[in-house]
Amino acid sequence: MYGEFFLEFIRDRRTMGAVAPSSSSLAEKMVRDTIQRGDSVVVEYGPGPGAFTREILKKIDRNTTFLAIEKNPKMAAMFKQIFPSVLLYEDSAENIPRILGEVGESKVDCIISGLPWASFDSGYQERLLQVTLSVLREGGTFATFSYLHSLLLPAGRSFKKKITDHFSRVKRSGTVWSNLPPAFVYRCTK
Numbered sequence: 048m049y050g051e052f053f054l055e056f057i058r059d060r061r062t063m064g065a066v067a068p069s070s071s072s073l074a075e076k077m078v079r080d081t082i083q084r085g086d087s088v089v090v091e092y093g094p095g096p097g098a099f100t101r102e103i104l105k106k107i108d109r110n111t112t113f114l115a116i117e118k119n120p121k122m123a124a125m126f127k128q129i130f131p132s133v134l135l136y137e138d139s140a141e142n143i144p145r146i147l148g149e150v151g152e153s154k155v156d157c158i159i160s161g162l163p164w165a166s167f168d169s170g171y172q173e174r175l176l177q178v179t180l181s182v183l184r185e186g187g188t189f190a191t192f193s194y195l196h197s198l199l200l201p202a203g204r205s206f207k208k209k210i211t212d213h214f215s216r217v218k219r220s221g222t223v224w225s226n227l228p229p230a231f232v233y234r235c236t237k
């Protein structure tokens with residue numbers, strides 16, 4: 048799994064944005080206080096081979112509508128093998144309104160994002176955030192991670208400013224030093 052992930056990173060750096068899947072410690076931090084009891088629609092962006100998915104499945108209950116959206120065909124194929132029972136759309140997160148419509152929903156309680164925001168240009172960050180805000184219910188949660196070094200990059204700083212401007216509350220977790228590379232979580236409330 049690690050070899051294939053790294054090869055995809057070499058092939059398409061911008062979309063993959065990472066040399067290795069997230070660690071279980073980061074996955075736990077992403078999900079633990081993010082999904083709330085009673086959340087009925089949960090969406091994961093960019094699951095890759097499913098480090099966060101594993102934690103999400105521990106938190107949701109039988110009545111939760113859970114779907115994942117993965118753009119990279121190799122990652123989507125790997126995901127389907129590992130999680131055959133999870134509803135996966137091989138598509139871009141930008142298309143979440145249409146995808147939700149296909150499952151008979153229009154609003155989401157919680158979005159867990161594995162997207163490499165610091166690899167995206169400012170225009171694409173803004174488009175994805177706007178579409179995310181348009182489907183998130185009032186008071187809903189959007190959680191995403193950032194590599195520590197991204198705070199030094201213009202795209203990482205631009206993303207931080209955008210979420211601070213667009214969400215009513217943004218909380219940053221402590222750093223997970225054991226992740227490769229070290230990373231932290233932004234938990235944002237609409």
Ligand SMILES: C[S@@+](CC[C@H](N)C(=O)[O-])C[C@H]1O[C@@H](n2cnc3c(N)ncnc32)[C@H](O)[C@@H]1O
Binds near residue numbers: 067
């Ligand atoms: C940094 S990897 C994270 C993978 C996994 N969530 C993890 O933390 O190990 C980013 C993932 O986002 C996917 N991705 C990038 N842009 C996307 C988009 N617009 N829509 C859906 N998935 C996307 C990539 O294909 C890749 O699988």
